[in-house]
Amino acid sequence: MTIEGVVPQKFVKSYQKSEVIFSENSLGEDMYIVYSGKVGLYAQAGPGHRKLLAVMKAGDFFGEMALVDDSPRSATAIAEEGDTKLLVLDKNKFTYLLRHQPDFALVVMGKLCRQLREANKALTKGK
Numbered sequence: 513m514t515i516e517g518v519v520p521q522k523f524v525k526s527y528q529k530s531e532v533i534f535s536e537n538s539l540g541e542d543m544y545i546v547y548s549g550k551v552g553l554y555a556q557a558g559p560g561h562r563k564l565l566a567v568m569k570a571g572d573f574f575g576e577m578a579l580v581d582d583s584p585r586s587a588t589a590i591a592e593e594g595d596t597k598l599l600v601l602d603k604n605k606f607t608y609l610l611r612h613q614p615d616f617a618l619v620v621m622g623k624l625c626r627q628l629r630e631a632n633k634a635l636t637k638g639k
Contacts, residue, residue, distance in 0.1 A: 523599055523600055523605075524547065524598070525597070525600050526595055526596065526597050526598075527551075527595075527596045527598065528591060528594050528595065529591055529592065529593055529594045529596075530590060531590065532588065532590055533551060533590065534575065534585050534588065535585065535588050536556055536585055536586065536587050537585060538585050539578070539584055540577075540578025540579065540584070540585050541578075541579075541603065542575060542579075543574065543575035543576040543579050544574055544575050544589070544600055545571075545572070545599040545601070546568050546573070546596070546597075547570060547597040547598060548596065548597045549591060549593040549594075549597060550569055550591075550592035550593050550596065551572075551574065551590065551591055551596060552564055552567050552568075552589070552590050552592045553565045553567075553568065553587040553588070553589055554587055554590065555587050562588065565587055575589065576606070576623070577624070580620075580624070
């Protein structure tokens with residue numbers, strides 16, 4: 513066991529600073545919940561340049577979009593601190609939580625809605 517004896521070690525993975533968790537356009541099989549540390553989400557902004565989209569901290573989650581729509585990753589995730597600990601949920605665990613924990617499903621849907629609203633706002637800004 514780990515994380516104060518609550519979560520089995522097999523569900524937790526540690527990453528060191530600057531370690532890539534997943535890359536933009538790769539296929540996604542897991543989502544992640546930040547237990548400790550920070551994770552930066554980056555998108556390609558031209559050859560050799562990345563744009564920081566968000567920094568995930570304890571309690572935040574990312575990578576869920578790939579599990580919802582089976583599309584390639586829309587960003588690259590990189591550990592921003594040493595010994596960043598992430599809870600890793602594969603599609604089976606994710607689906608189980610959606611079915612059996614309605615609050616989890618609402619949190620995921622709420623995040624996806626906020627992201628869509630922000631994207632819509634960014635697209636219409638200045639028009």
